[in-house]
Amino acid sequence: MAQTLLRILVLHGPNLNLLGEREPEIYGSADLDTIEADLSSLGFELGALVASRQSNHEGQLVEWIQEARQDWDGILLNAAGYTHTSVAIRDAISAAEKPCIEVHLSNVHAREPFRHRSMIAAVCVGVVLGFGPNSYALGLRGLIDYLRMPRGNG
Numbered sequence: 001m002a003q004t005l006l007r008i009l010v011l012h013g014p015n016l017n018l019l020g021e022r023e024p025e026i027y028g029s030a031d032l033d034t035i036e037a038d039l040s041s042l043g044f045e046l047g048a049l050v051a052s053r054q055s056n057h058e059g060q061l062v063e064w065i066q067e068a069r070q071d072w073d074g075i076l077l078n079a080a081g082y083t084h085t086s087v088a089i090r091d092a093i094s095a096a097e098k099p100c101i102e103v104h105l106s107n108v109h110a111r112e113p114f115r116h117r118s119m120i121a122a123v124c125v126g127v128v129l130g131f132g133p134n135s136y137a138l139g140l141r142g143l144i145d146y147l148r149m150p151r152g153n154g
């Protein structure tokens with residue numbers, strides 16, 4: 001039977017527009033355009049339409065997450081610095097009522113203590129971190145598998 005095309009929204013938070021130039025020893029040399037193009041091809045292979053957006057503004061990220069209520073089946077989110085601080089982004093994920101995967105390029109647990117806390121992990125289906133750009137690819141595969149998993153009532 002033909003599978004329905006899933007609609008996945010990929011969101012990148014503050015400073016991720018600088019990927020490739022920003023602290024390459026931590027975040028690697030791939031830029032955001034390359035990461036987004038690779039995700040879009042992977043999505044195509046896996047039967048998903050992938051749209052990627054980046055903002056440095058918390059409220060803009062909140063508005064895009066809210067859109068998922070109507071327009072998207074799931075969200076892949078690197079909230080960057082807002083991961084560690086944003087109650088508003090956490091509340092938007094809860095309100096969206098669509099599965100969200102938290103993604104990080106770096107292993108935040110091997111870094112400064114303030115990065116060890118995530119405000120959003122508890123309202124996400126899962127977290128992928130530490131694999132560089134591959135964190136997004138692994139997260140996309142996990143999200144698509146999750147969405148295609150048959151779920152019963154109990």
Ligand code: DQA
Pocket residue numbers: 014015016078079080081082083103104105106107108115
């Ligand atoms: C990050 C980790 C965050 O702590 C940091 O603020 C970022 C990027 C990552 O992808 O490794 O901007 O989310």
